[in-house]
Amino acid sequence: MRRELIATVAASVAMVLLAMLVPLGVLMRSYALEDRLSRAALEVQATESVVSGQDRGTVAVYLDRINDGGGIATTVLYPDGTGVGPDPGEDARVREARETGQARLDDIDGGAEFLVPVSLGGRSAGPEQTPVVRVVVREPGLESGILRAWLALLALGIVLLLGALVLADRLGRSFVQPIRRLAAYAGRLGSADRPEPLPPAGPREVRELQTALERLVGRIDVLLAREREQVSDLSHRLRTPMTAMRLRVESLADPTERDRLSADLDDLDATVDHIVRQARRAEHEGVVVWCDVGEVAAERVAFWQALAEEQERDLRFVTDLDQPVPVGVGRDDLAAALDVVLDNVFSHTPDGTAATVSLLRDQDRVLLRVDDAGPGLPPGVAVTARGASGAGSTGLGLAIAASTAREAGGALALTASPLGGLRVELSLRPW
Incomplete structure (x- = not known):
């Protein structure tokens, strides 16, 4: 019972933890990506300010400082086809953003891409004077803090599972130990040395079973006592007619007939003594003999x-x-x-x-x-x-x-x- 309870609790808690921790791990990865997108939006604003007011050398120094390999890569693409940053090449999306003058956010393989055109000559500046800031945001991988978060979730799940198993073990022990004590007590009931009654312990159902067992034992004791008394009374009742028969047998004149009947009476007397001894054996051997x-x-x-x-x-x-x-x-x-x-x-x-x-x-x-x-x-x-x-x-x-x-x-x-x-x-x- 104890092992079955522990196995049931382990299976139930494991399924609940999987149902909770797996979606939570996926959600944490989504939160990590959202956090990168928020930081990328801030970097776009800061880079836009630097590009609009500084020369290319200053922009290069700034980009070297912010491109630290944290999953966000910022590049400035100028209208003359050159660029400053880790990804200077242009594509159709960059040209479209420069020509329309509108920022855009696109999904790309492995992440997302911000494209923000920066006007250098005021509102009337044309596309030929508009650099584009490109910020590529990569999805968080195992190199990011998400691995530590997943390990923390795993450790939390293991702690919860172990705690549930310990609780199930204690609960199972509270049921099993009283039942084992009651079983050991019941096994000693038939022996000659009658054990002392157990104090009530354990769950209510076990205490009710113990009470019923005590009533049953009392009833059996009463029945055995009555049986022994009846057998003893029967033996005493048989002694009187047997004695009378022995006197009559001894008065027979035929010695052969007298000896034969005397032997039969001896066998009958021995049989009665054997029955009485068998009935009284339970008093010193118990019900269960070995x-x-x-x-x-x-x-x-x-x-x-x-x-x-x-x-x-x-x-x-x-x-x-x-x-x-x-x-x-x-x-x-x-x-x-x-x-x-x-x-x-x-x-x-x-x-x-x-x-x-x-x-x-x-x-x-x-x-x-x-x-x-x-x-x-x-x-x-x-x-x-x-x-x-x-x-x-x-x-x-x-x-x-x-x-x-x-x-x-x-x-x-x-x-x-x-x-x-x-x-x-x-x-x-x-x-």
Whole structure:
């Protein structure tokens, strides 16, 4: 917005300055020509006085003094065909002025020409006694003061343009900075450490937007609090019937049926606890969750390292990331997904089977791979589908891992591992 405003002001001011300064420069040149014509008229009068009362030698001295190369050239042309000055030659206009006795002003190439006949013998003098004063006025060029005037106009235009740009920059900053502060504040709203409300600042529209955002945040807080309360209340309501069912199950005479129903109740109890924990996660993680994928991977590999040593497995962690890489998924979710994959390795491969957890960047994704040297997957098994498993499990493990990868803007892929077994790859989009 700030750059666009500056560009718009620059284009507008430049067009206005061109519309003003170009005609003004042309007008100044016209004024310079008018000034020369005025000075030339005065020189004609002065020269006429000198010619009518002095001899040719005095006239020559006077003309040498006034013909200083300032764009005005004065010449006196006598009836005998001679002349004194820089342009002694005659033409038809000079002869016409001498014969008629009338002064004239003509336009010539590059300027104008004054022709003024001077009577030496009174009113009855004929053309043969009348010299003609010719004053040639050249149009002002770059050698005159007009160049300095044009440079002054150019400098004035540059100063005005720079002043307009500075003003536009200050105006744009007064809009952009409050919006940036508001955007940064909105970006921190979903984090666990809730930022302090911003003081009202900026234009009226920005202040209205800030007020609306505060109302929206308050409403969301109320809704989240109600949701957590409802989930907690639901969990407490479920505890009583679940306890009653457990007592009834324990009173069953058939031990097989009792064990099966007890396991189902344990799963139900774990599910309720998981729902309550998920509902309360926003209290300490915030609405927007993220974690450092490298830190979580290193921590979980270290956790499983003790079991790997007990089973004589070579469990390694390899990474090419030299700095933290946040991904848009909760720390607990990513840890649970990696635990599911490693648990499959430890549960479905023989003891002593090697495994490698690698973390690397691939263009705009982060790849978290778990390779094992086990037997791999049986053909035709869709282990990422809920409720489907080829190894006697519930089939929820890799399905949960795939869901976690999708939450982070990626996917889960199962391919053959270079170690000879299975490769489980979670592609995650950096946050």
